[in-house]
Amino acid sequence: MRRRGAVRSEEARTAVLAATGRLFATEGYDHLTIEGIAAEAGVSKQTIYRWWPSKSAVVADALIEDRLLPDHPVVPDTGDIRADLIAWVQSVIELVAQPGYEGLVRSLIAAACENPDIGARLNDALGITATVATRIEAAVAAGQLPADLPVEEFVRALVGGFVLHALERTEPAPDVAERMVRALLH
Structure with missing residues (x-):
């Protein structure tokens, strides 16, 4: 059975x-507004809402497809897990503190809350859980962390x-990265 309504266009989706x-x-x-996105993409608002239920869902998909943060921070591997985690946490905090990015984090949280599939896709696309876990597992294997x-x-x-900082909209303390890692490693 053919679905009713306009056919979804991959070209329009990509343009959005x-x-x-x-x-x-x-x-x-x-x-960022749906109206602005529609005008920039040369599509109607209805076209956008045919693919996505909200602005946060559009933003989440744009992030998943590397349209927003193509160079997101990765955990370094210098052989010192404590220093590597502190450097990574600090780089994420600095990224989120940039104008416009704080709202992005809240948007992604909202999108993941609205749709569990988006949360799973974000996690897979950004690779945060997997890459940090891989680095932690390597540190455990190297004897840097408890087995x-x-x-x-x-x-x-x-x-x-990070999620709490974004939701609270508080300015992180200068040494928050070190304190977070120290608290978790004790």
């Missing part, structure tokens, strides 16, 4: 994601720290 990336780069999340360290819980606690 590209427009979202361009507008996000120039205006930030808080000034019984609960890796999954450690990673979730570390990422949860």
